[in-house]
Structure formats: C-alpha cells, structure tokens
Amino acid sequence: MLEKTPVEIKDNRELKPYFGRMDSALTDCLNDGFEPLFIPEIVDERINSDRDSLIWHRPFYGVSIKVSGKSKGGNRVTAYCHKPHFFCSPENIGWKIQRGIVNGAGIMPKDEFYRILDMEDNEKVFVMDYDLSEQHHPPTEISIEKALKDPQTIPFLGGRGRAEEYLETYARIYKNRVRIIYEKDFSIQYLALARFLYLGYGSYPTIDSDNDFDNPCWIVGRRKIQESGEKEIAKSEDDGEKEDKIQETGEKEDSPVNIQEDEKKPVDEIKPADIIHAEKFSFRKMLKNLRSKLVGR
Secondary structure (H helix, E strand, O other), X not given: OOOOOOOOOOOOOOXXXXXXXXXXXXXXXXXXXXXXXXXXXXXXHHHOOOOOOHHHOOOEEEEEEEEEEEOOOOOEEEEEEOOOOHHHOXXXXXXXXXXXXXXXXXXXXXXXHHHHHHXXXXXXXXXXXXXXXXXXXXXXXXXXXXXXXXXXXHHHHOOHHHHHHHHHHHHHHOOOEEEEEOOOOOOOOOOEEEEEEEEEEOOEEEEEOOOOOOOXXXXXXXXXXXXXXXXXXXXXXXXXXXXXXXXXXXOOOOOOOOHHHHHHOOHHHOOHHHHHHHHHHHHHHHHHHHHHHHXXX
C-alpha cells in the first residue's frame, strides 16, 4: 500500500464539463465565467470526490501541457507545466492549428518555452532531461506501484504526494492498474512542441501525454471566485446610481444597457457581439441627444 500523503482541500465551487476541440471548449468555458482546470486540480477533485461524482465519469483533458525542446544551454528537455501559458488562450490554439501542427503537437514560440523553463519549481512546473522522459515501457497497463516509478507520473500529476494519493484512490475506486502513454516530440528543427495532458478513467485508465491539438476533448471548468461578487457589487452600484437619478429628476432611465462591463473587458475578450452591442448603445444615445436638442428649440 502506498503511503498516504495530504493534498489540497476540495474546492466546493461548481464544476461544469465542456466538449469540443480545445480552443472551442476553452472559449465556451471562459465565456460562461468558469476557469478551466489544470491536471493537478482535476486530480485533487477526484481524490476528494466519491465514485458517483461527475469528475470520475469522464476522461478529462487539463490545460496542463507537456512541451519538449532545446533549452538556452542547448540541452534537450521536457517540461510539464500546470500554470498559465501560451496555449491557455483559445486564440493562440486556433492560430497554431491553422498555421500547422507537427505530428499532432502545437509549436510553442521559443520565448514562451524558455519562460516555462525559467518557472521550474517542482510544484507546478517540472523540467527533466528529454531522454529520461522518453525511457518508458510500451503503453500497456502496469501496476500502481510501477506507475509511480515511471518518469512521467510525478510531473504529470503534480508532485509525488499528489501522485501517491491519486493512484491509491484510483486503485480503490477502479483497479490497481493504469496505462501511461507518451509521444516522442523532438523534431529535427528543435522546435518546442507541446501537447495537452489527458487523464482517463474506468476502462480508460490512462496518464496520457500523446494527444493531438485538434482532437475533440472534454475539459472541466470551475466557477470563478470573483464572478458572483463582482456582479453583486456592480448591480448594487448601478441600483444606487439609478435611485439617486430618480430622486433628482423624477424620471426613470430606459431599459439598462450596461456598457461598463464592456469597457472593463480586456481587448482580447471583446467579441463581435460586444462591439455591435456598444455601437447600438452609442447610436441610441446619439438619437436621444438629438431629440432633446430639437425639443429644446
């Protein structure tokens, strides 16, 4: 029996699954106000959930990646990253797929690859010698004990303690065997090649880093902490301003068009629908001002 080690306490915020090509699934997740989970977060959710929970009943991709390339010092390395990175952006994923993938892997810009290597902390970013990362057995099912010794297991799952706890939980819920799958990603051009990580379940007991960028997949999102609080604050402020205006003028505003929310959005989050929405608002305001001037005459 593997020694039990503590992991993070379960986060009770709502979880929601999304399906599609990674860029599409991520877009839907973010637009709904949810944060896509990295593999260690999915692992923690599974450890702290019973077998009937949603988190155990789908094979989920995380937004975690494995990326292989050549370091600034000329060494062949592989990094497992469980922190925000270049491919957390749906736009970047779609752009790289459109420009071409290499054997299913996405090409990461060199400066982004070096940035990941610089973030190595053996908690959320793990870096290892590429040749060591590829020294593994064929993709057949192996025992939990052997799986823990595989070079990919600990960096993939997010550390030894989490890996031990997850494998023990998996053995208790399903069976004492898993399958570990890799893809050799070191091109002749020494590009930095990335793949999303995939965690199977049940009859698909995989710890898998051999996933094509354009595959359809399941991801899981957790509701953002700020979502409800920010809306309540904004609603309270809007209601207060409206009440003050009614008391001053005795008039009620037209049906509300909350342009402030559009102004707060980062440029890369503003969608065509938002632009149309803002243009309609500006046009209606212009007509209202013009009407006021004509009446004033």
